[in-house]
Amino acid sequence: MILKSQVEWALHCCAILAGLPDGRYLSTKALAEFHGLPKEYLSKALQSLSQAKLVESTLGPSGGYRLARPTADITFLDVVEAVEGKERTFACSNIRANNPCRPEGYCDAGPCAVARVMWDADEAWRAKLRSVSLATLVRTLEQDIPATLWQSSFEWVLKRAG
Amino acid sequence: MILKSQVEWALHCCAILAGLPDGRYLSTKALAEFHGLPKEYLSKALQSLSQAKLVESTLGPSGGYRLARPTADITFLDVVEAVEGKERTFACSNIRANNPCRPEGYCDAGPCAVARVMWDADEAWRAKLRSVSLATLVRTLEQDIPATLWQSSFEWVLKRAG
DNA sequence: CAGAATACGGATAATAAATATCCTTATTTC
DNA sequence: GAAATAAGGATATTTATTATCCGTATTCTG
Numbered sequence: 237m238i239l240k241s242q243v244e245w246a247l248h249c250c251a252i253l254a255g256l257p258d259g260r261y262l263s264t265k266a267l268a269e270f271h272g273l274p275k276e277y278l279s280k281a282l283q284s285l286s287q288a289k290l291v292e293s294t295l296g297p298s299g300g301y302r303l304a305r306p307t308a309d310i311t312f313l314d315v316v317e318a319v320e321g322k323e324r325t326f327a328c329s330n331i332r333a334n335n336p337c338r339p340e341g342y343c344d345a346g347p348c349a350v351a352r353v354m355w356d357a358d359e360a361w362r363a364k365l366r367s368v369s370l371a372t373l374v375r376t377l378e379q380d381i382p383a384t385l386w387q388s389s390f391e392w393v394l395k396r397a398g
Numbered sequence: 399m400i401l402k403s404q405v406e407w408a409l410h411c412c413a414i415l416a417g418l419p420d421g422r423y424l425s426t427k428a429l430a431e432f433h434g435l436p437k438e439y440l441s442k443a444l445q446s447l448s449q450a451k452l453v454e455s456t457l458g459p460s461g462g463y464r465l466a467r468p469t470a471d472i473t474f475l476d477v478v479e480a481v482e483g484k485e486r487t488f489a490c491s492n493i494r495a496n497n498p499c500r501p502e503g504y505c506d507a508g509p510c511a512v513a514r515v516m517w518d519a520d521e522a523w524r525a526k527l528r529s530v531s532l533a534t535l536v537r538t539l540e541q542d543i544p545a546t547l548w549q550s551s552f553e554w555v556l557k558r559a560g
Numbered sequence: 561c562a563g564a565a566t567a568c569g570g571a572t573a574a575t576a577a578a579t580a581t582c583c584t585t586a587t588t589t590c
Numbered sequence: 591g592a593a594a595t596a597a598g599g600a601t602a603t604t605t606a607t608t609a610t611c612c613g614t615a616t617t618c619t620g
Contacts (some may be wrong), residue, residue, distance in 0.1 A: 354401075361526075402578065457586075
């Protein structure tokens with residue numbers, strides 16, 4: 237089990253969009269070029285973000301994407317769920333129902349004990365993702381990345397932002 | 399992203415093995431029949447548990463599997479990792495390295511900020527799985543399942559345990 | 561107003577992973 | 591010696607992921 241590569245792409249793209257000045261948009265083309273990704277397929281990930289209302293888009297030359305909410309109000313979980321879907325990572329197929337000892341018409345009171353544990357773990361994962369916002373990510377990146385690279389990247393993006 | 403169905407199967411099988419009297423083995427055939435699963439494919443999951451040293455096997459008629467350690471010493475994480483592998487659920491392909499603004503020969507100090515968050519969440523998931531043992535699971539099941547069904551299932555298993 | 565650039569969605573192909581079955585071998589029990 | 595078993599290799603089958611291509615509507619630019 238491994239997350240789609242689109243999750244990674246979407247998160248990095250959101251980090252870039254988070255640094256965009258108000259009212260500006262950045263195109264799929266620019267985002268793909270900046271990250272060295274296939275434009276057409278990255279486009280699908282960005283469309284997922286758009287459908288989840290995390291980003292807004294505009295058409296035409298100088299078109300592209302921008303965040304739809306303040307960076308503090310978009311979490312890792314938002315982005316992950318936009319791309320991966322909101323379904324739990326453990327699917328219970330209720331195999332206990334196949335127990336040959338079950339009386340006819342027996343009905344389970346609640347979800348399977350195995351599933352409950354797996355779902356608790358899933359929720360712990362989501363809680364952690366929910367606790368980190370894009371604002372936090374940008375602050376971290378600003379500390380990680382050398383100032384010169386940070387600035388040149390910012391300028392690279394600005395030059396292409398419509 | 400969704401866990402393999404073999405994870406579910408392995409956990410349920412471990413729950414059964416956890417109730418086995420000392421020194422007894424239960425075959426793939428019995429485990430498959432009890433859970434309504436394809437014997438050949440379930441066998442692969444059990445082999446994973448065996449390779450991870452979570453269970454011991456013996457050959458011949460009256461052969462099968464038993465737990466290799468006390469139920470309190472086998473966690474959900476042990477079983478999940480035996481089947482799914484120990485790799486993290488987020489794979490960082492280090493796309494930041496494609497940034498066109500990077501100076502020639504630039505080298506990253508540490509892992510990517512995005513990956514660190516994703517890996518923290520992965521670890522939170524694993525920590526939760528690590529916190530629940532088979533002993534805990536069996537206690538929960540004993541409370542969930544009606545005594546009569548619990549007992550008839552126990553007898554069903556015992557009749558087939560070598 | 562014309563042309564270019566864009567997001568969007570549908571269709572399709574290519575690749576990889578999960579699911580499943582079959583068969584052979586070595587071991588153990590009876 | 592016969593039967594049952596785990597183990598592992600080989601191979602399909604199915605599903606998910608990754609990727610590309612194309613047509614459409616929209617928006618900006620000249």
